[in-house]
Amino acid sequence: MDRRSVIAGGAALGALWLAGCRGGEESPRPRPSTDTSSPPPSSSPPSSPATPEPIDPRLDGTVATGLNVPWAIVFLADGTALVTQRDDASIVRVTPDGRVSQVGDVPGVAPGGEGGLQGLALAPGDESALFAYLTGPDDNRVVRLEFDGERIGRAEPILTGMAKAFNHQGGALTFDRQGHLFVAVGDAAQAQTAQDRDSLNGKILRIDQEGRAVEGNPFGNRVWSLGHRNVEGLAWDGSGRLWASEFGDQRTDELNRIVKGGNYGWPEVEGDGGDDRFVRPAATWSTNEASPAGLAISGERAFLAALRGERLWQVPLDGGKAGKPRAFLTGELGRLRSVAVAPDGSLWVGTSNTDGRGDVRRGDDRIVRVAISA
Structure with a gap:
């Protein structure tokens, strides 16, 4: 189902609004720098001497092409x-050899x-949920979808009102190991909601499977x-x-270690504000280097997919601390x-060039395989 014609008018209005500010992840961005070794700002906490050495991810082929803004990948x-x-507003199934099939349209989506x-x-432990x-x-909102292994069925809202x-x-x-669902909710461009404990926006939530x-x-x-x-990214x-x-x-993107009850500072601080009331970022970037969307962790290394930065960041982790990003x-x-992270240990990385903010290349959007073995 192609809804691009439906959202074209909204995108045009949004472009006028975004012209005056950075806004969110979709704001038009300058071309990325080719500097691939820039360190995080000096305000980032030092890493442990035991932080693992980085490895060199490399492209290992294209998995699938012709996708529409692939947002999340679940194996x-x-x-x-x-x-x-x-x-x-659809879900597709992608095999390791690149076959793409429709699993179904998700009802109630307004792109x-x-x-x-x-x-x-x-x-x-339950692929039907x-x-x-x-x-x-x-x-x-968050919905539970019936899934019989081939197609999705009824969508039941479990959490609404964000x-x-x-x-x-x-x-x-x-999900955590106990089956609790963690949900990242943006501030919906209403920054002060992030500090309101009674608001769902600007939070990470922990709920059960009933919401x-x-x-x-x-x-x-x-x-x-x-x-x-x-x-x-979680x-x-x-x-x-x-x-x-x-x-x-305007200044600083972040990788954060999330702790129970932690306050991460927005909108009082952006990045490391030097305020003990707020949890200090584990790693930071300038906004033209990152706009970090998806996040995956393999072994002792985090990988962040960057929109504006048009690059894959690797951050070594050790004991809850972050080393130097590359x-x-x-x-x-x-x-x-x-x-x-795919079952074979590689990364699957999805592009976002058909979202109206990038330069569309032949075959976009695509998922590529990235080898990360040491």
Whole structure:
């Protein structure tokens, strides 16, 4: 289902609004620098001497082409992947040898601006329980989708009422080992909501599979952490620590280690504000280097897909700290949005050149395989 004609008018209006500010992840960006070794600002915490040495990711072929803004990639037990297409509001199945088949259209999606069909997560141990984050006509919401292994069926809303806007939707989903669902919700361009504990926006939430707050949440509601502007990537390291990639505003993008009840400062600070009330970023970038969307962790290394920066960032991790980021694939594929660790240990990386902000290349949007073995 092609909804591009439906959203064209909204995109045009959004472009007028965005002309005067950076806005969100979709703002027109200058060409990326070719400097692939720029360190994080000096305000970033020093890494442990035991931080693992970086490896050299390399392109290892194209998996699939002709996709529509592939936003999230989730692997099934058989090694195939489910991929959300943001503006088409559909899910496709992609095999390792590149066969693409329709799994189904997700009802109730109203694509526009940075919104549409976004995050995707499978409940641990139950591939029939598929959860999606989407922008509807009136709000952002999380729905549970029936999935029989071939097609999706009924969509049941489990969490509604997150404010929507042209940008800053958030949208990342991930499950922990106990089956709790973590939901990244953007501030919907209303920055002060990020500091309001009673608002769902500008937060990372922890809910059960019915959408209810989990016992033990720090504020007695669905909120797990607050002070977020726009988180589009969530991933777990091998020790069970949660990490998030976050879009800054005018100066600084972030990689954050997420802790229970943590306040990450937005809009009071951007990046490291030197204020002890707020959790310090693990790593930071200037906004023209990053706009970090998707996040994946393999072993002791985090990988961030950069939209404006048009590169893949690798960040070594050690004991909850981050080492010096290094950039790869700079400018080779255009805007990078999604990244996931495949069952064979490679990365699948999705481009975002058909979203109205990039230069469309032949075959876009695509998913490529990136080898990361040492």
